[in-house]
Amino acid sequence: MDSKSLISITYIISVIIFILIVYLLYKFIKKIIKKYKRKLNLTRFDMKKDLDENSVRVIKISKDALFEFIYENFIDKQELFLEVDSLDVIDSFDVDWENGQFIFCAHKSEDSKGNIITLPQEINLKKLLKNIPDTTSSMYNGKRYKEYTKEELIKMSEK
Numbered sequence: 001m002d003s004k005s006l007i008s009i010t011y012i013i014s015v016i017i018f019i020l021i022v023y024l025l026y027k028f029i030k031k032i033i034k035k036y037k038r039k040l041n042l043t044r045f046d047m048k049k050d051l052d053e054n055s056v057r058v059i060k061i062s063k064d065a066l067f068e069f070i071y072e073n074f075i076d077k078q079e080l081f082l083e084v085d086s087l088d089v090i091d092s093f094d095v096d097w098e099n100g101q102f103i104f105c106a107h108k109s110e111d112s113k114g115n116i117i118t119l120p121q122e123i124n125l126k127k128l129l130k131n132i133p134d135t136t137s138s139m140y141n142g143k144r145y146k147e148y149t150k151e152e153l154i155k156m157s158e159k
Contacts, residue, residue: 067095074104081144082106094125101129124157131156
């Protein structure tokens with residue numbers, strides 16, 4: 001093997017290693033950003049303004065904004081509420097405005113090979129809202145969730 005071939009092979013291996021390092025660094029940074037994104041965005045709310053004694057601050061929101069608020073709070077607190085690592089799960093949710101019910105589910109996001117795991121289509125959250133009893137009377141109680149198998153949820157979706 002001549003020196004030019006050896007240099008070419010060394011160069012190709014170096015480029016491959018560099019690309020691999022950049023890719024791993026990208027994945028690591030992406031995970032860190034995802035984990036702390038919400039915490040970093042909260043700093044904009046830390047700017048407190050004095051309230052005049054004759055003033056009343058009011059927030060009135062639409063149904064869509066209320067749904068967004070509920071959902072985002074569940075995502076922000078899912079590690080506490082569901083005892084999961086938020087980086088390892090995918091969330092599904094639905095709301096029944098008529099009956100005033102909300103369902104929030106988390107399941108593993110990837111299998112052992114790194115493939116995305118989706119919630120089976122046979123699991124119908126609207127039907128689960130009707131068929132599953134409340135898992136807690138308050139989000140401030142100790143245990144808030146009940147763990148089901150996907151098969152159990154599919155059966156409850158068929159009712």
